[in-house]
Amino acid sequence: MTPPTKRKAYLFAALVLFAINILNFYDRHVPGALTEPLRKEFHLTDTQIGLLGSVFIWLYAIVGVPLGRIADRWSRKKLLALGVMVWSSLTAMAAFATNYPMLMISRLGVGLGEAACAPTATSWLGDLFRPDQRSRALALFMLGVPIGGSLSFFFSGPIAQAYGWRAAMILAAAPALLLVPALLLLHEPPRGDSEAQRTSPSQGSIWRVMRIPTFWWIVVSGALLNFNLYAIATFLPAFFSRVHHVTLAHSGIITGFIYLLGGVSGGLFAGYLGDVIVGKRKDGRLLIASAAALLSAPLAWLGVLQTAGSHVVAGVFFTLTYAALMMYYGPVYAAIQDIVAPDQRGTAMALYFMAMYLCGASFGPLLTGHLSDRLAHRAAALAGSTTLTEAYRAVGLQQAMLIIPILSTVLSLVLYAGSRTIASDLKVREAVTPELAISSD
Numbered sequence: 001m002t003p004p005t006k007r008k009a010y011l012f013a014a015l016v017l018f019a020i021n022i023l024n025f026y027d028r029h030v031p032g033a034l035t036e037p038l039r040k041e042f043h044l045t046d047t048q049i050g051l052l053g054s055v056f057i058w059l060y061a062i063v064g065v066p067l068g069r070i071a072d073r074w075s076r077k078k079l080l081a082l083g084v085m086v087w088s089s090l091t092a093m094a095a096f097a098t099n100y101p102m103l104m105i106s107r108l109g110v111g112l113g114e115a116a117c118a119p120t121a122t123s124w125l126g127d128l129f130r131p132d133q134r135s136r137a138l139a140l141f142m143l144g145v146p147i148g149g150s151l152s153f154f155f156s157g158p159i160a161q162a163y164g165w166r167a168a169m170i171l172a173a174a175p176a177l178l179l180v181p182a183l184l185l186l187h188e189p190p191r192g193d194s195e196a197q198r199t200s201p202s203q204g205s206i207w208r209v210m211r212i213p214t215f216w217w218i219v220v221s222g223a224l225l226n227f228n229l230y231a232i233a234t235f236l237p238a239f240f241s242r243v244h245h246v247t248l249a250h251s252g253i254i255t256g257f258i259y260l261l262g263g264v265s266g267g268l269f270a271g272y273l274g275d276v277i278v279g280k281r282k283d284g285r286l287l288i289a290s291a292a293a294l295l296s297a298p299l300a301w302l303g304v305l306q307t308a309g310s311h312v313v314a315g316v317f318f319t320l321t322y323a324a325l326m327m328y329y330g331p332v333y334a335a336i337q338d339i340v341a342p343d344q345r346g347t348a349m350a351l352y353f354m355a356m357y358l359c360g361a362s363f364g365p366l367l368t369g370h371l372s373d374r375l376a377h378r379a380a381a382l383a384g385s386t387t388l389t390e391a392y393r394a395v396g397l398q399q400a401m402l403i404i405p406i407l408s409t410v411l412s413l414v415l416y417a418g419s420r421t422i423a424s425d426l427k428v429r430e431a432v433t434p435e436l437a438i439s440s441d
Contacts, residue, residue, distance in 0.1 A: 013186045014137055017121045020084060020183065021144025023175050024117050026152045027091045027110060028056075030172045032233065033156035033252070037165040042100050052107050053234075054362055060111040061357035068119035068350020076120040077188045081180050083120070087113025088176035095166035119350045126337040127189040138337070139231045139271025139330025145261020146326060149233065153256035158248065209348045214286075214339055214425045217418030218332055219352055221289075223360030224411040225328050228404050230364035235372070236318065239304075239401060242394035244311035255312065258319045266292070266323030267330060274331035282426055283419040285338075286333035290415035296324035297408040304401045308394075325408070332415070339425050372400035 003354050031038065031052055038044065071079055090109025097103045121141060129137040152172070159168040209215060236258070240251035270288060277284030303317030333349075340348040376396025 007179025007230050009187065010189075013128060014125065014140065016179070016182050016186060017124060017176075018141050020080070020145060020179055021117065021141055022148040022151070023084070023088070023144075023179060024114055025145050026175075027148075027172050028114065029149045029152035030091065030156050030169060031094075031107065033152050034160055034165045034168060034257050035153065036159055036437050037306050039215065040101070040370050041165075042103070043098065048100060052103060053365065055104060056111040057357045057362045058109045058111075059108055060115045061354040063112055063355075064115040064119060064350040064353045065347075067116045068347045068353075071116070071120045071123055071350075072347050076190060077183060077186060079116050080120040080124075083113045083116025084176050084180050084183070085113070086116075087111075088173040089113075092170050092173035092177075095169040103312075107279060115353075119347075119351055122333060122337070122349050124188065131334075131338055133275060134432060136271040136275050139267045139274070142326075142329035142333065143264055143267045145269070145329070146259040146322070150256040150259035150263070153252050155257070157252055157401035209344055209351060211339055212339055212425050213350075214422040215336070215348065217414055217421065218286075218336060218353075219355045220253070221328070221332065221411055221414045221418065222356035224354055224407050224414060225325065226356050227364040227367075228325060228407055230361040231368040231401070231404060232318075232322070234365035235368060235397060235401065239397055240311055240314070242390065243308055243398050244306075244314065245308065246311050254315050258315060258322050262319040262322030263326045268327035269323075270327035271330035274334055275329075282423045285335045286419035286422055288326045289331045289413045289417060290440075292324045292327035293408050293415060294412035296321045297405040297412070299324060300405040300408060301402065301408040304398060304404070321404075328415075335418075335422060339422065368403060371403065372396040375399045 066077065067083075087110045090106050090113065093109070094103060094106035097106060122138065125141055126138050152266040156168045156172065159171060237251040238256045240246050240254055246254070270292065273288050274285045277288060281287075299317050303314050303321055306314040306317070336348055336352065372393070373396060376388060376392045379395040379399075380386070380392040383392070385392070
């Protein structure tokens, strides 16, 4: 049993890491919330706006791998504190931008700093909580995705409208002034501290992680999930504006509520289920994520195909879709912690994030947008029109977003395939280090 004082310290550490992840995704979504004032002031094209997001993802994904290796060898507390300071400083720097290259440098710096967050924090959480508790801990941590995103949508726009977009950028960085000192006050647990018995360093290389079959199924699943999530983040407000004719402000509020209600409910529910089922069957976590992904497909299909003006019904279906997709994080991230050694968790998460972002997130907005353009031109051609009106753009986007339920179905199949290999991978790991067996004792 964990002593009460130690349990409280671990809970406080988890809450600090959770708050840092909220700031992580708040700052990540600020440019999206401020797209229109940025576009108008710097006379940007949509391609230039999209490139700001792409360069962030590319650098984030590539730099994350060496930072993950550092997280397995050096102080995670110091590395994460440096990351927070870098991304917050560069977020604030955007407020002083006078041209597009300065905005680009700002986003590159944010990507560099944020790349330290996931490998260090998830590895840290893996050492704070026992295997049978990790789904809930990691689900709480990943609630930073919907909460940070929703808060960014809710506050950045009104602040920019009242005080200008530069003030919104500075305020987005301000919480770091409290979070970095709180982080530095935490006690960092030794690697493997939450296992049944303390383990010695495995001295394993990056190749040992890459030889785990279940890990590769999870990597593919992450790419599919993030294709959908970043397509939703980029085009859902536009979908409500074009298809359902709501105002820009109203579409942002709807999207914020979808993130908040769907993301929090789905994440918490999956975290609870993931820890309940792991004591009964070792493939349970991946099966839960697979079932949730399969459920999201018809929900997304119904949300996309609602007729014009049915934005409330569409919003309900998208909230349920987002809840189902967010059920991925707690169980799947806990599964990654289960199948790799404690001193390789940062590396494993960095590899996962690199593939997830390069192969999924970076293509979600790009390919969905390209498909929308092609289908809009097709709709105009079928109608005999040589002018691409907003009505045809609405048709193109609505049809393009049907890629979301299609990929959700594929995601479900990939997670199911991973559930078929995880038991054998756990046996291999337990054979090498039997003290790491999943137990609820």
